[in-house]
Amino acid sequence: MCREGVPRGRQSCAQVHRTSTDSRWLLPCNLVSVNPADLRSAVRAAVAAVVDNGELSVPVPDEVTVERPKVKGHGDYATSVALQLAKPAGLPPRDVAALIKAQLERADGIDSVEIAGPGFLNIWLSGAALGQVVGEVLAAGAAYGTNEVAAGQNINLEFVSANPTGPIHIGGVRWAAVGDALARLLQASGAKVTREYYFNDHGAQIDRFARSLLAAARGEAAPEDGYGSAYIAEIAQRVTEQVPDVLSQDDPQEVFRDRGVSLMFEEIKASLHDFGVDFDVYFHENSLHDSGAVHRAIERLRGLGHMYVADGAEWLRTTQFGDDKDRVVIKSDGEPAYISGDLAYYLDKRERGFDRVIIMLGADHSGYVGRLMAMCEAFGDVPRVNLQILIGQLVNLVKDGEPLRMSKRNGTVISLEDLVEAIGVDAARYALVRSSADSQIDIDLDLWASAKSDNPVWYVQYAATRAASVLRHAADLDLAAGGEVALLTHPRESELMLALAEFPSVVATAAELREPHRVARYLEEKVAKSAQRFWDECQVLPKGDAQPEPTTAPRLLLWQATRVVLENGLGLLGVSAPERM
């Protein structure tokens, strides 16, 4: 298919008491970590204990829900497990909650437990337990946030795949940012990821491109169905420079095709590289036709009995697998239809050993999902497992309150370069990944170019530079980070540590749901926000000639940990974490 967008273009701990291994240098005592997964284990252990001593007669659930409450005042963490167990236990939820509360309160690291509302358990952690997260972050460093949810998966992630007939337009740019971020998230979650670009160098669109180049070189008007923008003349010019006698050759169009396509492709690769996106594999559609892969894929489907002949053409019975209509694979003129390339390409990816094939497409290709899923099933695979298709909505750029439609650079649709030129790579990438791909977004160029907290990427980067700034000044004053993190009991400190503790689960969730925007939202609403609030109320460095406070050294540890999370988080999005701004 044409991949162009519209204008064509963490182990479970069976015991509540556990010896910390990650932060031995900070806290020698037995503590429940603030890692939500560990707290979940603690809650489950409390349930198991209540069941063991016969107070409650229910199967112990494999998984219990422990989450950060949405509302302040509902604890550091909260669980609705009592509500879930009330029915099977045949007891009022608050009675079940009371039993679990009694067990939970015995756990070290848990400061207090409260029964609230219909039977929620609100849990407050001790300052020492909270402080432990600082040690965990610093011990892991750049690896903090990595997890195992996608461990063992071999994923092929195809995105962008814009046709080499023009610059990458804004739709493709969204996928470049989101796809690359998703690749990083999946890698951080333990998957082996291959970033792949399907280079569509076969077919009629390329023919039109070649004819357009030829026309431009001859000074003629663009062909009716061709491309006529400024970049065409530019590419034609370059081909002419490379091959001065091109116009007098036997088949100049063929020269323009070869040279033009590679020039255009190199330009696309270069702009993506400048955007921080590099692919492991650039797959040429032509190679599928040349190698006989297309023929083999069709032969395979014939063997499986999914092909039939009608009206002089050969069809794939995709309706058997939920598609709207059957699809022509070989046209009545004997030529393979476009879908034949997709058949061969999917099979090729599976034969290369990928157990999960993910393809990111624009909303204008939502109609392709049915047939591609049918194809997947026809090959005997499981749709939505072996093959996943992510559909992203379109992006609008807004300048001075008006939608921007045309590129100044070449008079066509807005390109990658236009966007980067307007707001820079960091802002562009961040703007594109901070919203769900399901929603159509407006990017206000004035907002994203501004240096104030209205600008989300600026806000997050500013928090990172504040961390760097404090640490730099501390170094100048010969103040070392260290001391007792248990001294970090200020509400702003607790809030920040709770935020830092969430990072690995945010990464895991974002990877599993293929939603990189969750990381961005977490960084701005939880980490950057808490860090700014910490900054505002918790002076770290001694003022004037004052002596350092006992909290000075542990607060420096907290700033270090904050810096790590911001760097790691931004890194997953392909956005820099500057030292200064």
Added chain:
RNA sequence: GCGCUCAUAGCUCAGUUGGAUAGAGCAGCCGCCUUCUAAGCGGCAGGUCGCAGGUUCGAGUCCUGCUGGGCGCACCA
């Protein structure tokens, strides 16, 4: 006409597996700088989660219908 998708504050958007009083930022109003970057922070105000039903102890979240945006519906690629 059929299919996919979206609809949450004036605006731009969060809210996976159903849980408490639906959140953030901007815009508006009121406060906080002899202090590590005020390029910041706090507070007030702002909502029939498009509409109507249904399932459930409980629905923004699941189901059905409807309305309104976006996208798509070729032996084109």
